[in-house]
Amino acid sequence: MRLVLTGTGASRGMALGRARLEHPSRYLVDERPLEESEVDAEAERLYRAIAIARDELQALREKLHGALAREVAEFIDAHSLMLADRELTSGLFELIRVGRYRASAALKMQRDRLVAVFEAMDDPYLRSRKEDIDHVIGRVQAGLARESSVEERKLAARVGEILVSDTVAPSELVPLAEHGVLGVVLSSGSQVSHSAILARSLHLPMIVAAHQALSHIQDDDLVLIDGERGEIVVHPAAQDLARFRAWQRELAQKGKRLALLRDADTRTLDGTPISLYANAESPADVAQARTLGAAGVGLYRTEFLFLQRKEIPSEDEQFLAYRDLVLGMGGLPVTIRTLDLGADKADASGLVMDDEENPALGVRGVRLTLRHPQILAVQLRAILRASGYGPVRILVPMVSTVEEMTSVRRLLKECARDLRSAGHEIAEHIELGAMIEVPAAAIALGGMIKSLDFVAIGTNDLIQYTLAVDRNNDHLANLYDPLHPAVLKLLAQTIATAQRAKRRVTLCGEMAGDRRYTALLLALGLTDFSMHPGLLLEVRETVNALHREPLRAQATALLRAPTRARIERVVENLKKAVG
Structure with a gap:
């Protein structure tokens, strides 16, 4: 009998396959006391x-x-x-x-x-x-229990099957996708958890918070999942299968369309050029960004060099990584973010405080590196040396005061002077910018902007800090809302302040790569987006089908809307800007 279950769509796409259940707490507990x-x-x-x-x-x-x-x-x-x-x-x-x-x-x-x-x-x-x-x-x-590993048990979900489980760790998702699992249904979780974000990067359909899934789905049941609607159809009927086949045809056509956009410009129908950059953290990211026509790297994360090691990476080690990045982009601009470790990251060097009560609001980003200026100096020297091989900008995370940027700039100048004295070839001028992810920085940007050469907006943290919502907490997932009036006002204010001061502003968070928000961000005045490389072509297609000026005319209505429902209506009206 056909049964429809609902959850929260976490990663778009549809999948049809046999269910493979992974029940929680499946291990037997031997409660006999030991002799x-x-x-x-x-x-x-x-x-x-x-x-x-x-x-x-x-x-x-x-x-x-x-x-x-x-x-x-x-x-x-x-x-x-x-x-x-x-x-x-x-x-x-x-x-x-x-x-x-x-x-x-x-x-x-x-x-x-x-x-x-x-x-x-x-x-x-x-x-x-x-x-x-x-x-x-x-x-x-x-x-x-001398059983198979966690990955092997979950990988019992074979090619063409849908994994139904309580949770799935990010470390399990890549092997799942590589082994041909078509989709994931979880009884817990949230659409803004790290697993959900990773599933979207993998283009693996996922539904979370499907609380009835484990009790209503059996092994080998035929299941159709819709990661956009958050819908699970057990024993789908003919009309469900017809909808799935139509989606498959549309997906194939979309793939052909996007392939044609690899070498295309990104420009609205009324002629406004839009820059699409890639977020990167590995050579594979850089290669994909070049292949898909990114305008450059808008955010290069450097934490991977520091994680799970007992010593701080040397200047030469960091320099080689940054040089390879710059060379890999072939003269296109790259923005390197300084270290953004906190107690929520796995760090074995002793650099990070591991006993903070609230690591998300603790000693991380620039707060950490200014406590360890010798470590920041090593990183700045490495980046400066890489600037001799191509255009580089430096981005400072978790900034909340002018004084923080003043301290970093002073150290940057000292490092540049020392390197030139030692005979190193470095760029004559290297831009220094701030990641706007703390509400205080967004609100006070007018007084801070003169100390910045450019601005980047980190929406993932800006949203959670503005709304006091942890994006990994499934109990609060419904409150993590990019369309909250306060969030939109902060975004609009940040973009406008930067542009009035003739500073370039790039948005680097999840919103940048989600085409549902492309028209909205254009309406707010954004022209520079940075996203996972795999999302570049989708956003390019969306931008190239929009008129920018009619969108800009809707900005006032968007910012005056007092509720999410009103904002959604305005966003629907933005679709009329499509050519």
């Missing part, structure tokens, strides 16, 4: 299971390649650090040796204790990290 003679052997079993889990993560990390390698590695590194955390492991061995619990029971008790601690935290970001506990404990349980 004294069994304690050492049981502790050894747990030690081996943890070692297996660590080895699995390391092997998975070594297999990473392509444009998403850095993004996935970040989560693998976070889980590796958790396995090395004495707070987790020492408590487990104490439960075995003192409490006489078997390893499976000790894991369950430690999991429940840590999850309770996370759930009691005031900070929504930290509450959401309880999912990491589940992923790590599940991996150790798999090793303990």
